[in-house]
Amino acid sequence: MCAAGRCWGRRQRSLLWVMLLAAWEAAWGQLRYSVPEEMPKGSFVGDVAKDLGLQLSALSDRGFRLIERGRTQGRTQYFSLQGKSGRLVTAERIDREQLCERVQQCVLRCELIVEGEMKFYEIEVEITDINDNAPRFREAEIELKMSEMTDPGARFPLPDAHDGDWGRNSLQSYELSGDEHFSLAVQTGPGGDQRPELVLAKALDREEAAFHELVLRAMDGGDPARTGTARIRVKVLDANDNAPVFSQAEYTVRVPEDVPVGSVLVTVTAADADEGVNGQVKYSFKKITEKAAQIFQLESDTGAISLLQSLDFEGDHSYELEVQAHDGGGLFDTAQLTIIVTDVNDNAPEVTVSSALTEISEDAPTGTVVAIFSIWTLNDRDSGANGEVRCSLDGTLPFRLQSSHGSYYRVVTARELDREQVSEYNVTVRAADGGSPALQSSAVLALRVLDVNDNAPVFAEERYSARLAENNAAGALVLTVRATDADWGQNARVRYRLSEGRVRGAPLSSYVSVQAETGALYALRSLDYEQVRELRLWVRAEDGGAPALSSNVSVLLLVVDENDNAPQVLYPPPALAPRWSEAGALVAKVVAVDADAGQNAWLSYELAKATEPGLFRVGLHSGEVRTARSPLARDAARHSLVVVVKDHGRPALSATATLQVVLAESVAELLAELGSAADEAAAPGEPAVSLTRWLVLAVAAVSCLFVAFLLLLLALRLRRWRRQQLLPPDSGALRGVPVSHFVGIDGVRAFLQSYSHDVSLTADSIMGSVLNLAVSEEGRREKVAVGRLVVRSEVWVLIIFQLFFPYVTCAV
Template sequence: SRSKMGYREWRWQWFWWQYFFLLWSTIHGQTRYSIPEELKQGFVVGNLAKDLGLGLSDIFDRRLRVASEAGKQYFTVDAGKGELVVNDRIDREALCGQSTSCVLPLQVVLENPLHLHRIEIEIKDINDNSPWFHTKEMSLKIAETAAVGTRFSLEAAEDADVGSNSVKSYTLTKNDCFTLKMKEVEDGKIVPELVLEKTLDRERKAVHRLLITALDGGNPVLSGTSQITITVLDVNDNFPVFDRSTYKVSLGENSAKDTFVIKVTATDADEGPNGEVEFSFGSRTPDTVSSVFEINSLTGEVFLKGTLDYEKTASYKIEVTAKDKGSPEMESHCRVQIDVIDVNDNTPEIILTSEPQPVLENAPSGTVVALLSAHDADSGNNSKVTLYLPKGSPFILKPSFSNNYALITSGLLDRERVSDYNIDITATDSGSPPLSSKKTVPVRISDVNDNPPVFTQPSYNVYLKENSAPGSILFSVSASDLDSGENAKISYSILDSKVQDVSVSTYVYINSDNGSIYSMHSFDYEKLKVFQIQVQAKDQGSPSLSTNATVHVFILDQNDNAPAVIYPSSAALGSLSHQRMPRSAKAGHLVTKVTAVDADSGHNAWISYKLAEATDASLFTVNLYTGEVRTKRAVSEQDDSSQRLLIEIKDDGEPVQSATVTVSILMEDALHEPILDIRHKVTEPSKKTGRITLYLILSLASVSVLSLVTFLILAVKCIRNSRSSGSCCMRRTDCDDYKNPNRNLQIQLNTDGPIKYVEVLGGDMLSQSQSFRSCMSPMSEYSDFTLIKPSSTTDFKEVISVLDASLPDSTWTFESQQVSKNQ
């Protein structure tokens, strides 16, 4: 036991000394290591990270892993040191059998970006198997008439090791009749032969027992033995003889059962039963051969009884024995070599080396998506595989090495058009006929923030009643984004701007999540009629994208102002307005004219006059629209000299707002000094009377400026549109023409005594139209102005801006009407 332990220690010391320094080299861009078999788990093969030019951080960041094509994971990577270490027991005999070269290919996969390295591990043989004989006891029958020098083939020993560790020599126990010689056969294999050195004498010794020992070339040498029993015969001294020692034949792997393979022939020089030959497979024929082939014992014909598969076994070497029927039997041997011809019976296979990664839609052409390889179990042209991609796909395959490919982008991607691709890759071999297979590789396109939010419309019109409660919702804008995730999440905001020199943020507020716009306070149409808001929709991408939209807010007038009497002014003469008229006045005599204005607009500012009470209702009448107080008949002597009229002034709003004015009329025979005295009393001491005079002068000047500016606008518009079919003209209009506007834009100043209104009319009742009216100070009896031009929103704004700049807020009102267009 102690000597055995010393032997093992010496053997392992020699082993570690021999393989202490590993040999590695790079061939054609591949890293190669050489290690012996049967290494312990954890043995360091080499520093893989250093040999591949990688840093230790790359092992974690790029998720370095090792994949074995042999199926079993024999190696792994030490993540801390980047070393390639043995992970499992490596038995060269189990991996490569009797093959002299044993190379284990490995694939090293790196991600982010994807990269593939191929390394090879050469597994070197160690002398860990002893030679052994299939038969522990061999039997030979030799006729006593056998000539000296006759050779008898013996069973060769087998050794699972290869090269110098395989069987190298044989020895035979010392005896007088036999010696041992070697015969070299195919593939450099040595077969022992027993040589007769002395004539046998059955009567002296009928049985010879020898011990044959097989020795390998390892260090230390290992051996195996077998017992040889030789029986000396007295008859049948001729062996069957084959016409050749080796037969060769080729057979397609798709050959049908019972196919004839080859016929072997052997003859025996003896006569009778000693010359009759029977054929059989050798005693050492494995089941893998006997299950596929059979031989006719009488004719020597070999037939196929099983199924051939080139991918499992490419060649068969069968030992055939020919025996005669003599006593003792004589036999000889030959070898039949059957080579299998490959047939294209295996479809190519596509293997994903790495799973496809999501690709950004803005990824440049040439971005690696996935790594894959192609494999075909056939050989020659039958194993040459070509990969195809469908036409129109924004991907291509870039060949790498050893049937490895990279799936890369070849064009622009757009997630909003196609978010997922299922790429059908077709693999076709070069066989005849060719075989093909398909594999679908799913590729997901990741979103990039390349689409700005889009509003449902570029601008919005919002109509809000004045005096509405603060905090009420004005409108909700909405935008959408074609991107996804955070890139499509939209927030709304209002861009800062000025409304009447005040930030728009003091007027309105917007909900950043849903785009709802709320008022911050109540609006007064008489102070603010229209303003606009710039709303911005911004996504949450990086960098974020935004789009703006304009919201026009129109304040709608409500009837919240009562008519105000501006003539006659009751404040100038107290609670009553005193008027004088002669008794000689006829029917229709203009006594006075009541003028009132309303700060509202539209119907809310349409004023009507009505005689509510009168001392004599049969004597006076009030014009409903002009407020003129006239006599209905001639004044008679019976009429009272003092008449009192209560005139009610109403607007056309809802609810109706009204005011009253009381007019006192004094009828006299002649207007002499008393009237002058009254005027003197009115005008001399009163500052209010002076203020009215100034007001009338300013009003007249304002209307004059307005007329001049409007004429200038008309001239510019006519010149600008002279190339078109439109025309410019001027005409007089009646004071009631605003009720029936024509198809053109009209700006109309109507005066009759005290100023009544300015109208801007456009379109007709069947088309979209706008009507604007302004009431101004008293001026001459009649002064009309009309501008006729095709209606446009831009023209309206220009005209309104002119009116707004020309007239004081206290002297005119603005009215807008909208009539829907019939479809």
């Protein structure tokens, strides 16, 4: 019972260790399988998906790659992974002796890369040996020569057999059959190898038998066992008492692996004291592997060993050979030859990227994995410093190498990326060994940076301004604003729109519009300089990102004045001039205004027609009518003057004013001329009573008009005061515009001052004062309107008053 309990306890402990080992391998993502060699293609190795706990959908949807360590381009891939079942199967028939010559444990390593998860797993597959090779002798026929003087017990080395299998399946024993004169002895070499020797058991007699036929059999330990045979023919010679002797028992030579083919590596020499045939020494290989026999050649007469094909340090570091020297009498000597191959830096590191990205967003955080590769893919098959590999990245790129778990390396981002500065990267991973000169190789990772909407549109100018002539056609192109976005694709698509605003109480969108795609700004209506001098607006540029980014720019649209308003004559009343006036005396003043601005509103006056040429002249810029000479007695009492008023526009616009001038010697004559003018104006045959009634009505009308004017002026003043209390100071759209742009105020004031000086009428003085009061405040729209109204009212009052003043006086 105790023994059974102890046995059960050992089983539990063994099971526990197996479970711990499986958990350890699963934690590190490593699997190990075992499969015998020479399995047919497609043979099952292991269920990788089940052992790693992977879902079959993850392998099929996310993709995977199976990479065998140390496998370079052109070498055979021995395993494949079935994506549908997740099983690891053989991709080719595997020959253990070809893969792992002289290696006790043959293990193939591969890596499973799951692309979508950026994970990797290590898989080891041990190739176990089967007894598929029989022992074999390099020569099937062996001829030995022995002197009949050879003493019994003499030993003669025999060529040993070679078995490519390993362990129990390799060569185990030798057997000799065929003759009683000989026996077999097997010696164990320093490396544990068996060396057969032929032992002379009974003295030879050439006369009795000149030849002896023997069979040497080599057997391995397989089940069933395999054997190989060699036939030995022993020729009995006459006495030869001196055997060849090598100059040294062991030869050692160091040869670089890049020595040219055909070069003599070493020459062995042996001397024989005999003469004749017994003293002629021939050389041959006694012990040499099949691979070495294809590389080295021994000249039988000279003992020179030359190279048949190139050496490869990475294949074999050294070769151990036995050279035999024998004379014509059958005596021989052996020497040990060791050829050591020294490494030359003839293998560049091999760079193979296991997994890599092709696209990365520019807002990817620092440390984002771009590519994965392992140090096995950088395996340099040289030795020492020649096989030490250093990895680096070319250039000053925003990436760096990072050592990962085990032998893996990762290429990660070292800082934030900016697509607007660099949109594509070619990341060169370079591997260099420590040789002199160093050999290196590289792999290029092509990486495209994806755009993120991190740049707002930028206008080409800080602010825009344009000039547009008034009276433009509706839909006229004003200017084009242009904004660019440093992003790409939809994030760089810019659209334009107007910011909300109002002009003279109307929406800004009723005046101008902007084309969303091109940024072209159009005028939707015909603009009038006399109403709108300028338009200030904001244009917004917005990209197509999510969320969208935008920027604004100020646009100033200046309306340019055109000469579209002709001068308007405000004050051409009948004029009175005494006959005793001197040359240059002021007779009257023509007052005109132009609604345009600038030179389009600059007015000039010309006398186009006069009843008496040369008697009167008109000031070019003032419009004052003055006497050119003193009136003469022969000059008519009444004169008609036609004055042309022109502006300075292109083309110039003009207006005409007809002025009646009355000349008189005295006040009585002046009143008489006015009375006659009134009589001419009255209808013929009308009674005096009717005329008087009309004069009284005219006086009453003038008085009422004057009172109404005063009330209107007061109402306007009150209205302006009220608006100043309710609105901010700068609320007027046309504030700050000089009244002289609309009305010839300076000319009106000058005329009224001169006229009030020459005509001593109380009513006229009062009207002039009111007019001066209204005109004195310039710069606001209400004052402009008041000025116009005052001028026009005063003109009409003075005209009526002058026409009817004589009749009013007579009536009184």
